Amino acid sequence: MCHPAVFTAIGVGGGAAGTAGTLAVLSNVGLAGLSIMQAKSAQQAQNALADQAYQDKQTQIKDNRMTVQLEAIQKSNALSQEFLRRQATNRALLSPSGIGQSNSFEAAMQYNKSQYHQELNAVAINETRRNADLAYASQESRIELQSTKIATRSAFQQALLKGIVTGSKAASGIKTSGTEIVPGDAGFSPSPKTGEFKY
8 A cells, every 4th residue: 555645646637748747847947956056156167267367466466566666676776876976976077176175066966966866756756656556456456356256146146036936937837737746755656636645
């Protein structure tokens, strides 16, 4: 004797057609679930690519900052060396002539010093501008990452909603086709839907 049961009950006159319809509906449910899983997998893959692109960009920006700093130091050192060379040249040329302590000598030395500081300021300003550009690029990269994740999350949510709607329609199809799930512990046994359990 069979225990109360079983899986699906096909409506009167349903037979094989009812079974085929039920399988089609269940297939739609499965496809909806698969679609959601694929959407989640796609979201994770796109986020991983976006994270990697962001990290690569930040690494490049960090390297560029170091390059900017190194170039500024090299230019500053070169300017310092040139300034000292000019001062030494002025001393060598003007001291033997007896005007080493004159106003002209001091004016020449001050002019060289003024030029040196102006050139140093230009180097510092250029370094600041380039660092500002890099800071902006870093911020843009961060915003791009956030935008990508928002987009992938939105795409997944849309796929999830579509899957839920598809699954709900499929479940409604099971109910309207005269198929229902009946509690039991034996296995699967079709029976006409009469409102009574078969034993």
